[in-house]
Amino acid sequence: MTIRVLLADDQQLVRVGLRSLLELDGDIQVVAEAADGPEALREAERVTPDVALLDIRMPHLDGLEVTRRLAATQPGIRVVILTTFETDAYIFEALRSGASGFLAKTVSHDELCRAVRVVAGGEALLSPSVTQRVIAEFTRRVEPPRAAPERLSVLTDREREVLALIAAGLNNGEIGETLAMSPLTAKTHVTRIITKLGVRDRAQLVMLAYETGLVRPSGG
Incomplete structure (x- = not known):
């Protein structure tokens, strides 16, 4: 079964690179691309992908808000946030917003395709290091349950x-x-x-x- 992917990033070179990696294997197909948040939502409604790869920093609507809206309107779409070291602080909010996992933009072909397959299969991309960031954020906020x-x-x-x-x-x-x-x-x-x-x-x-x-x- 082919896994259908929506790719959203404001940098065209990043989209081209990720698309080329994803489509090296025949079981993953990029069915739509978006350069900003509103376009990502429109494309998600149009094509209903299995997985949405979202850059966390996009014009007009960021990846967090797109994730929240997809979780509310199209919960069947699994969201993976594309991160850099500078955006690790967003991991906590992305999880709370409904993201199923995280990927660095420097990810390898094997890691990228495995991640898409894992998320499409209903699992989550949560390594111990990611979990530790969540714990650290809870500690920093000192919020009640x-x-x-x-x-x-x-x-x-x-x-x-x-x-x-x-x-x-x-x-x-x-x-x-x-x-x-x-x-x-x-x-x-x-x-x-x-x-x-x-x-x-x-x-x-x-x-x-x-x-x-x-x-x-x-x-x-």
């Missing part, structure tokens, strides 16, 4: 354990190793947690784990 802890009452004790490990940035294999279960069993738990909590992916689970106070920025 935004979501009621009671929201997690639908989870079993084991599911709460799994959610805490997701929030620490562990993948299914690492969760399985930590809790003495197979990666497949860990994946089943993750799927059930996503369904019970009514979120889209692991990225949203990380946010919810911190917003409900299940996991504290201090590590508690």
Whole structure:
């Protein structure tokens, strides 16, 4: 099955480079491009891509606002934010806005295509380093929980354990190793947690784990 991608960046050379990398493999097709936020929204409505790769800094509407609007109007579109080192501070807000992952513009062909496939398959691009940035941002803001802890009452004790490990940035294999279960069993738990909590992916689970106070920025 071909994965259909919308590519949005105000720099044409970046779009050309990313398109060339994406279309080296036959299972990914760039079906639309956009040079700014409003155009990205128009193209998303026109072509309904599987994945939208959005630069975080675009004219008129930035990647965060485009992500928010897509999450509200076309939640089936998976959003990956294109970042540079200078935009790491936006990771927290991008997750909260509905992004499923992050990619550096200097990404390699293999990394780029793998990322698109992972996100299109319903997973999230959350490395431990990204998760640590989220934790650091929670620590800096020192905000009270935004979501009621009671929201997690639908989870079993084991599911709460799994959610805490997701929030620490562990993948299914690492969760399985930590809790003495197979990666497949860990994946089943993750799927059930996503369904019970009514979120889209692991990225949203990380946010919810911190917003409900299940996991504290201090590590508690």
